[in-house]
Amino acid sequence: MTAQTVAGAPTAPLLDFDDAVAAYEPVFGLETHVELSTRSKMFCGCATTFGAEPNTQVCPVCLGLPGSLPVANRAAVEATIRIGLALHCTIAPWCRFARKNYFYPDMPKNFQISQYDEPLCTDGYLDVEVDDRVFRIGIERVHLEEDTGKSLHVGGATGRIHGADYSLVDYNRAGIPLVEIVTKPVTGTGRLAPAVARAYVTELREVMRALGVSDVRMEQGSLRCDVNLSLHPVGSTTWGTRSETKNVNSLRSVERAVRYEIQRQAAVLHAGGRVVQETRHFHEDSGVTTPGRSKEQAEDYRYFPEPDLVPLAPDAAWVEELRATLPELPLDRRRRLRDAWGVSATEMQAALNAGAVDLIEATVAAGAPPRDAYKWWMGELARRANESGRELAELPITPADVAALCELVASGRLTDKLARDVLDGVLAGEGTPHEVVAARGLEVVSDDAALQRAVDDAIAAHPDVAEKIRGGKVAAAGVLVGAVMKSTGGRADAAKVRDLILRTLGTNS
């Protein structure tokens, strides 16, 4: 066993990943919380704007003041039903909200309105693709609840003097509609478990986007994940004890958390120990999980049907009306685009992970050949987005710009190298590709007379090189090509220049 340590965190011994999945089979489940992008909160009319000043979007209802009464937001219920339908779930014909009681200052009223044994949607699935294989992830339930407030912890860990520990709570988020999507246990993924987990959350995010029900901005917390995972020896049919990892709040982290828990639990089992059933916290910075509260004292939330709300009873007509609003599902769309663009499943997966699918589609719609559109977004532009730590969609360039660039290259007015210079200009805010070409004078020198003059000048300036070429040393032409490219500011087509040089020197090959 190779014990690895991770710097800067309380570390657990880890088993090498390959050794871990050779000996143990992972079973995992994901609980995903998605904040709906309704204008108002779940049970009151407070606004839901992200980043508002603390405690400016609260009222007696979301503060749980005596005498206030919640009323369900129709748009949130409809969004949840649409999510359930997109995930192939059964929609409950009748169900209720439940009161989940707990003492914790993230809810001012000491309970959260949620759903318990009567979720709005049950028993569905979501197909995801990894390495050209399709994994059908079972959906256990989709239910609707309200989000909690946001706590800021001051003191202790942040370096204040001992004894100054306290928390500051902002209730703007308390009461925002939150949908919880719980998978069935996912089995049989083996070494692909981390990738399948990530692909599931990615696909779920795409579904939410396509439905238009959530911003799904993980960095703003509108999509959050908990990862449950257990291991059992390969060949065994009895599942092991699971851990529940909280705070997994980026796609990359989902993959890392699954991988880490596989390695950590494998090390425990390998050493003859027992995995403890507990809640663990994931740390974005170090990628490790650390133990939180043990599940020995099981929570006692004393759920009961919420007495302030009447039941939900979506009738068949309403459900069918909502079903008719469903968009083409993202995986179906990507399969269709894959055929249309002539790219492989792996290439499409890369485009999905890079957030490029919509951009490529819009570029193709603007007239670019699919291959060229794919090449620019996934090559040069992805590289630049990476370098500047931005998403592709955040780059100051439109699909129409990229389509124009493709056209300029296809028509021979720009070489690939010049096109990259034009890209610099567009990204620097100098205008559209055509404007940058005009302003920077980047167009390929297509004036043959001008090019011939540049070639003659280069030959005159390098008589020795010219002599070698005349003598049959064609390879020496590179020097003259370089000179012409220099004198034209890189605006010449190198292959054409080479031909012209050889022709001029009478060694046309």
Added chain:
Amino acid sequence: MPRLTRDDVAHLARLSRLALSDDELDHLAGQLDVIINAVARVSEVATPDVPPTSHPLPLTNVFRDDEVHPSLPVADVLAAAPAVEQQRFKVPRILEEE
């Protein structure tokens, strides 16, 4: 055998963050058991074909439209806070969180 034991009451007190003395536990356990027994008599008359009531009105699908209404002025919101810092409710450190 009481329906509600002294241990049950101690457990509920802990969940409710109520510090009850031994005397109070003895006293309340007895009282609460009387209340529970009184309420339990309902089940003597309820037949299996009567579903439990969770809301007094026979209504379903009562909704509000997704419209924003003014929230409380922040000063009114924080007037109810035990302590305030940075326009937030200041509370004892929340345990079990990173």
